[in-house]
Amino acid sequence: MAQKVTIISAPAGSGKTCLLRAWAGRSGQQFRLALVQVQRDQHDAQEFWLALLDAIGHGSAIAGRVEPRAATPDFNAPAMVDRVLSELADAHGGVTLVIDDLHELNSPEALSQLTRLLTNLPPRVHAILTMRHDVRLRLHQLRLAGELAEIRAADLRFSERETRELLDASGIGLSAAGAALLHQRTEGWAAGLRLAVLSLAGHPDPERFVAEFSGSDRTVAEYLIAEMLERQPPDVQDLLVRTSMLDRVNGELADLLTGRPGSERTLLELEDAGAFVVSLDPERTWFRYHHLFSDLLRLELRGTLSEEVPALHRRAAGWFTVQGQVVEAIRHTQAAGDWPDAARLLADHSFSLTLDGRAQTMQTLVGAFPKGADHPELALVRAMGDLAQGRLDQAAAHLAVAEAHVQATPPDRQRRLRVAVASLTLSLARRRGQLAGVIEQARFLASPVNGQSGGDIALGSDLRAVALMNLGTAEAWTLGLPAAPDAERHLREGAALAREIGRPYLEVGCLAQLGFASLVLHSFATTQRRCREAIALAERYGWGAEPVIAPALIMLAANLIWTGEFDEGERWLQRTRQALQTDTGPDITLLLHQTAGILHAGRGHHRDALEELGAAEYLGSQLADSQALATRTTRWLLATQARLGMTGEARALLGALDDERASSGEIRNALAVICLAEGEPAAALAAVADVLDGTAVILGDVTVIEAHLLAGLAHRELGDQRAASQAAERALALAESDRLVLPFAITGSRELLEALPRHETAHAALLADILDILHGSPPAAKEESSLPPTEELSPGELRVLRYLPTNLSRPEIAGELSVSPNTVSTHLRSIYAKLQVRDRSSAVRRARELRLLAAGRTR
Missing domain, CATH: 1.10.8 (Helicase, Ruva Protein; domain 3)
Structure with missing residues (x-):
């Protein structure tokens, strides 16, 4: 313990575990122990790390932890190591990590990250590793620093x-x-x-x-x-031989395999006698045999009861299935030689295993099937593995096989397989950007999956929750108003079902995508609130840096950037980059580059913006049906090229667009930027005319704001200050509700706004805020203690509220709303009470803090 890390490496039977138990049980032990027993032939890195975190939690008395550890299919190993190091640093007193049987960890990724953990252990933290043979840990730095103690077979031999x-x-x-x-x-x-x-x-x-x-x-x-x-009695010999096929055994399972009661007492007596039987839990309900003992017993089993071995495996598989321990059930089904049953069992539980973070174990089980055997059920499992690794073409091929097989399956399983195939097809389509037609074919996913038994219903709930998430996500990524209400409904249903069945990963996934879906239907305020709620839930489970929460992270970053909070938005962009370290899809990465590009453009860093937007444009070219995303990226890329004086390149890119995209409002705005860069303000006005008169197809009100600003810049160059000020005022009016700043920054409208007479604008407060930001002053800090309204404002109150930032009097507001002045006065009293303010200016300020001035609109 004078060194940071101790390795005990020696063959089986050398006394490693006995040595550890004796050392840990001595009196006066100063360090708390965090013990991890690596399970036999463990392939999933996440399973190991979660076990390590749980051991630290039990052994180090860290206060304040309330949520259980939960697995995620999108495992971020570097983030997990950082989390382990953080919890070790926060632990009270010293902690000793004990990792037993490390040679059973068959995950190069886990061993690589374990090396990083061991070389960065906090003060008063030690680690002891036991193994039968050396594993690939690069601990030379510790060895050179004298921080590595090594105990080997020669040290453990008896004199x-x-x-x-x-x-x-x-x-x-x-x-x-x-x-x-x-x-x-x-x-x-x-x-x-x-x-x-x-x-x-x-x-x-x-x-x-x-x-x-x-x-x-x-x-x-x-x-x-x-x-x-x-020398053991016959019934004890029989118990030991029949149960030797198990990695671990308890009394109930032993009774099942022997056909006799009383096995638990026998196992306890054998452990007490030191007969190479070891209990695995403090309650002494689960046991394992010493590896040497177990190997010999299995030889005896094959020699004396070979004909009974398949039946014993089937009994064990049935027991493990009932207990919900599906991996053990599949392994024993395979050992029995029941390959079709094993394939069906693996296919039925593939979604649940993936959600449990056991994707690598699942692929190992697939690899255990005989080569060349035709098990079409496995096509579904192989497709899941290919999707996770970003092998989209292989995933598509396996999905085609699985879909063809669905028609040949019995009716009681056909529905479930059809839902599974359709759900994965949606996920594949989103990754490829090929959503056209796929969503309509998958609408049936929103209906429940009926099962005959409790196990079927549980599996069906997992599957339906995944299906709802995939369906809602695909609908949200169309970025179109027609699909937006469906996306919101399906994601809400998916989150509710996930919460009901205890699948926090799915709940977080649905809520993260719900924040992204808000882009189309709701205000910036609603989008930001939903994103923060999803992120808070993810952080409760330690998933603040996992790909599952990336949609909420990137949308929150974008939301903050659009409202001029550039520094805060950049921090959330960095969080998104960390979360995407293990993501292989181009879609969300495209959004990352796009958002980073507009941040640079808003700050006037056009070279950096060009690099990011160029990366986004390339990723967009890989997505077949990403019309809305591609148009957003191209519009900013064209404008950035023009602002850098690259008008020739911009014209060339513009000429390569098809007529539909070239006529969109976003591209018309980009053309106006090109015209302004070429010194043609009249041509710029002509370019945005279709946007301003409502004839051009646009993605949202932001496009109209930008068009007004570009028109204002063109009028100013033409010497028409009155028209320029009117255009700026219209842009401010549209930006008021969401307090949008980015359009003014990205178009370079500072001088246009400075020329706007303060006494003539109805948006003086917003104008002042925008100019402060454009001059380099950060936006005013929000009050952290600011409470939400005691009650939500009614629709009528919200309509009145949105007129308060203007110069209109109460009778004029009444005229605009076609209501009586008394009604306006009544609404105002209620607004003041709910916002806890006393006057109109305070109400406007408070409403801006809470983003209540935003109306539902598309972006």
Whole structure:
């Protein structure tokens, strides 16, 4: 413990676990222990890290943790290591991490990240690793720094004196020569000595026994274990042999395999007798056999009960299925040789296993099927793995096989498989940007999946929640008003179902996409609130840097950038980059580059903006049906090129667009920027004319704001200050409700606004805020203690509220709304009470803080 890390590396039976238990159980132990037992043949890095986090939580008494650890299909290993290091640093007192059987961790990713953890352990934190052989950990820095202690087989061998002490403590009467011979023959191997002591106990001729065997290899263990096994009663032998096929066993499962009750008592007695049976939990309900003992018992099983082995595996598979331990159930079904059943079981549980973060284990199970065997059920599982790795063409091919197989399946399973295939098809279509036609074919996903049993219903709920999330996500990514209400409804239903069935990953996923979907239907205020709610829930489960929350992170960043909070928006952009470290899809990454581009453009950093927007344009070209996203990117790319004087490049890109895109309001605005850069203000006015008169197709009100500003800049160059001021005033009027700043920054409208007489504008406060930001002053900090309204404002009150920033009197507001002045007065009193203010200016200020001035609109 003088070093940071201790490695105990020695073959099976060397006494590693016994050494650890003895050390941990000594009196006066100063460090809290966080013990992780690596499960046999563990492939999923996430499973290991979650177990490590739980162990730290139990062992280090960290206060304030309330949420359980939960798995995510989008595992971000670097972020997980940072989280472990943070929790270790926050732990009270010293902590010792104990990782037993590390050689069973078959995940190169997990071992790589474990290296980073071990080389960056906080003060008063130590680690002890046990393994049968060295694993690929790059700990040379610790070794050179003298921070690595290594205990190996030679260190664990018994000396001749220790062998004598063991014999004496066990009551074995053996001569000094016999003890020396026993030590020589076993070479001090702990397991060999322990087995010899068990066999020597009560032996009529200990000296002859020692003389009759030689060597310290596996043959000694086989001989000694066989000797010990034969001395057990027949029912105990039968229990040990029949249950040896299990990695772990409890009394109920042992009773099932032996056909007799009382197995738990027998297992407890065997552990108490030191017969190579070890309990795995404090309650002593689960047990495992020593690996050497287990291997020999399995040889005995195949030799004496070979015909019963498949039936035993089927019984175990049935028990594990009922217990919900599906991986063990599939493994035993495979061991029984029931390959079609194993394929069906794996396909039925593939979504649940993915949600449990066991995708790698799932692919390992797929690899265990015989080569060349035709199991079309596995096409679904293979498609899931391909999607996760970004192999879209392979995923499409496997989905085609799975879809063809659906028609041949029994009716009771056909519906479930059809939903699974359609859900994955939607996910694939979104990744490719090929949503046209796919969504309509998948509308049936919104209806429930009916099951006959509780297990079927549970599986159906997992599947339906995933389907609702995928359907709502695909609808949201069309970025069109017709699909927006459906997207919102399906994502809300998916979140509610996920909450009901205890699937927080799906709930977070639905809420994150709901924040993204708000872009089309709702105000910036609603979008920001939804994004923050999704992020808060994700952080409760430690997923603040996982791809699942990226849509909410990027939309919050964009929201802040549009309202002029550039520094805060940049911080959320950085969070998004961290979350996308393990994401392989171009869609959300396109949004990241696009948002970074408009941030640079808003700050006037056009070279940086060009680089980001060029990356977004390239990604957009990979998405077949990304018309709305592509138009947004192209519009800003064209404008940025023009502002850099690259009008020739901009004209060339503009000429390559099809007529439909070229006539859109966004591209018309970009053309106006090009014209202004070329010194043609009249041509710029002509370019935005269709936007201003409402004949051009636009993506949202932001396009109209931008068109007014470009028109104002053109009028100003033509010497018509009155028209320029009128255009600026119209832009301010549209920007008022959401307090939009970016259009004014990105169009370079500072001088246009400065020329606007303050006494003539109805938006003096917003004008002042925008000019402050354009002059480099950050926006005023919000009051963190600012409380929301005690009650929500009614639709009538909201309509009145939106006229308060103007110069209109109460009778004039009444005239605009076609209501009586008394009605306006009544609404005003209610607004003041709910906003907890006393006058009109305070109400406007408070409404801006709460983003209540925003009306529902498209962007």
